[in-house]
């Protein structure tokens with residue numbers, strides 16, 4: 001059964017990869033657009049993107065250059081330290097993301113209704129295990145993070161990051177973070 005699961009995941013991975021050669025973009029470029037739209041501002045930088053996509057800084061540099069030329073992203077230097085670059089989507093980038101080819105996956109998952117919760121739980125465990133074994137950074141969102149403390153906005157108290165001690169803005173709660181700590185680590 002384990003062999004069958006590994007085979008299916010390999011087939012799924014190849015299908016997902018091939019789906020993303022569309023609208024003049026490749027899988028890495030689509031991955032970069034998604035990351036930039038979902039990452040916290042402090043995480044939205046080229047080095048974190050390279051870790052997120054499990055690739056090299058050189059490859060990411062080419063990916064970002066291409067997206068910049070196409071007008072989908074911009075690089076903004078931090079005011080405190082001009083050497084630090086933040087990535088932002090342009091309006092054209094936001095429009096392009098509405099054509100994200102991964103909607104095929106969402107549509108297929110939505111049809112599973114009853115099984116989707118179980119599938120999500122099992123795949124989450126699988127991804128977590130593989131990331132740990134391969135030494136990849138986990139990334140994740142505040143409510144699932146081992147550093148998270150406080151209450152969710154709207155309830156009593158202020159959500160806070162236990163790593164920095166800083167309050168977490170409501171809009172950032174569900175954004176991807178580079179310093180995420182897997183809760184069972």
Ligand code: SF4
Nearest residue numbers: 142145148161177179
């Ligand atoms: S380290 Fe964890 S709690 Fe802190 S901002 Fe990142 S995800 Fe949120």
